[in-house]
Amino acid sequence: MKSQSKYKFPAFAILLILIPFILTGQSNKPGEEYVPEVGQQGKDVVWVPTPQELVDTMLAIAKVTPSDYVIDLGSGDGRTVISAAKRGARALGIEYNPDMVSLSKRNAAREGVSGKTEFIEADLYDTDLSRATVITMFLLPEINLKLRPRLLELRPGTRIVSNTFTMGEWEADVHVTTEDNRNS
Numbered sequence: 001m002k003s004q005s006k007y008k009f010p011a012f013a014i015l016l017i018l019i020p021f022i023l024t025g026q027s028n029k030p031g032e033e034y035v036p037e038v039g040q041q042g043k044d045v046v047w048v049p050t051p052q053e054l055v056d057t058m059l060a061i062a063k064v065t066p067s068d069y070v071i072d073l074g075s076g077d078g079r080t081v082i083s084a085a086k087r088g089a090r091a092l093g094i095e096y097n098p099d100m101v102s103l104s105k106r107n108a109a110r111e112g113v114s115g116k117t118e119f120i121e122a123d124l125y126d127t128d129l130s131r132a133t134v135i136t137m138f139l140l141p142e143i144n145l146k147l148r149p150r151l152l153e154l155r156p157g158t159r160i161v162s163n164t165f166t167m168g169e170w171e172a173d174v175h176v177t178t179e180d181n182r183n184s
């Protein structure tokens with residue numbers, strides 16, 4: 001396992017998850033706190049949360065430390081950003097769904113990491129990524145491909161960790177395959 005890419009472009013690792021995912025989302029009722037549903041529509045990809053254990057694995061693969069700035073593309077309920085902050089990093093979540101952004105902020109506050117986290121309601125295609133030292137994502141193969149030119153603009157040594165999906169013909173420095181069918 002190599003810790004750093006020998007290439008000029010950012011290091012890339014992929015986490016392969018053996019499905020199935022269990023769709024156990026719960027609907028919220030009027031007046032209740034927003035409760036997202038697994039599989040709910042997102043702008044370009046539905047929301048399926050990365051199980052916490054896999055979030056931790058992704059951050060470990062990227063060797064996230066307090067000196068990092070982590071950006072999660074399509075940050076869902078904020079779990080990756082919050083977990084990065086718990087490792088001491090500063091972290092940004094980019095999420096199109098405003099309800100998920102609000103939920104993420106509440107979750108970050110509950111976990112005591114509001115000061116290290118930021119969540120913005122935005123399209124991941126339109127957001128500046130240049131501060132990132134680590135990019136995490138759980139999107140789709142075609143989205144990953146569209147993002148490649150922007151990822152190549154990041155500073156050398158930036159680590160990119162993709163849950164499940166590849167980056168086309170880019171060869172990952174690290175592959176981790178795990179069997180997991182939990183969603184929380």
Ligand SMILES: C[S@@+](CC[C@H](N)C(=O)[O-])C[C@H]1O[C@@H](n2cnc3c(N)ncnc32)[C@H](O)[C@@H]1O
Pocket residue numbers: 041042043044045046047048049050072073074075076077079080094095096097100122123124125137138139163
């Ligand atoms: C598969 S979920 C992953 C959530 C989170 N990163 C995780 O691993 O738990 C993808 C997320 O991307 C969001 N999303 C989809 N298209 C987006 C876009 N164009 N810009 C920002 N967020 C987007 C969805 O709303 C959803 O929350």
